[in-house]
Amino acid sequence: MCDVPGYDINAWINLAKIITAHTPALGTGVLDPRMEVQANIKKGSSICIDNFVCQNQGRCVNGQYSGYRCQCNTSRHTxxxxQYTCPKPCLNGGTCVRLRKAGNEKDVNDVISLPENQAIYRCACREGYGGEFCNRQLKTINANNTSAI
Incomplete structure (x- = not known):
């Protein structure tokens, strides 16, 4: 098995399925597409081939350090x-964030109590917005204690 520390095995399984469907794009001589992808990630080379890596209309772009990264439709995917879809899109430039508590991890600062291997989704709002889906414009207080909407 070609384990890469710090990466979720389920993400690798999904990636392997995608790569298997697009193996001809990798060229000849590839014995195991997962090994090729791991080698590319470790070397820092690009693997953006016809956007086969990114899901849900994500765009594969050359990354500065990791060789590539997927640019998601951040209002809905993360x-x-x-590969993860938020139940509802975040509004006003908010970004979808997946919160996950894996297996038996214990964290004294963890205030989210989740069953094993379940995830919840939240919107990280831009400055000036709040609410569950970043749908509320927040009041700001300036130095003169007057508010603007």
Whole structure:
């Protein structure tokens, strides 16, 4: 198995399925597409081939350090391959964030109590917006204690 520390095995399984469907794009001599992808990630080379890596209309772009990264439709999708879909889109430039508590991890600062391997989604709002889906414009207080909407 070609394990890469720090990456979720389910993401690798999904990636392997995508790569298997697009193996001809990798060229000849590839014995195991997952090994090729891992080698490319470790070397820092690009693997953006016809956007086969990113899911849910994510766009594969050359990354500065990791060789590539998926640019997700952040209002609705998240994850290293844009593989997770938020139940509802975030509004006003908000970004979808997946919160996950894996297996038996214990964290004294963890205030989210989730069953094993379940995830919840939240919107990280831009400055000036709040609410569950970033749908509320927040009041700001300036130095003169007057508010603007």
């Amino acid at each position: 994850g290293i391959f844009c």
